[in-house]
Amino acid sequence: MRKWKHGIYLLAALGMLVYALPRLELSGAWTAATVFGIMWSALAMLVIAANLRALASDRERERRRIAAIRRQQAYSREQAAARRRSARRGG
Structure with missing residues (x-):
């Protein structure tokens, strides 16, 4: 996974903050x-x-959930189109 790079970035940002806070004029x-x-x-x-x-x-779980929603929407559109075609034929 690519989460290790976020851990490194987090540690670097924390380190910079810890190093800089005593040196910054904040008051x-x-x-x-x-x-x-x-x-x-x-x-x-x-x-x-x-x-x-x-x-x-959890990006992978989120991607799967979005893909499932999109499949459901496509299925719903397909069913609606089939109903319209059937209604036009008089069925």
Whole structure:
């Protein structure tokens, strides 16, 4: 599976966040450094959340479920078309 790469990305983002947080200026007046620190931290947390979601999700099961829904929709359309053809023939 490809989940190992999300684990590596997650660890890298956590490492960068742990390394940078003590060095970022996050309190005080709204200076450019404070805004940068807050935005950088938010982006790092977004990357962490995305990789956690990728690790937690079951993509293959989701793909099979969507394929089953599409097959059911195609079957329903086929049945409706058959009923219309039958009605036109007077059947």
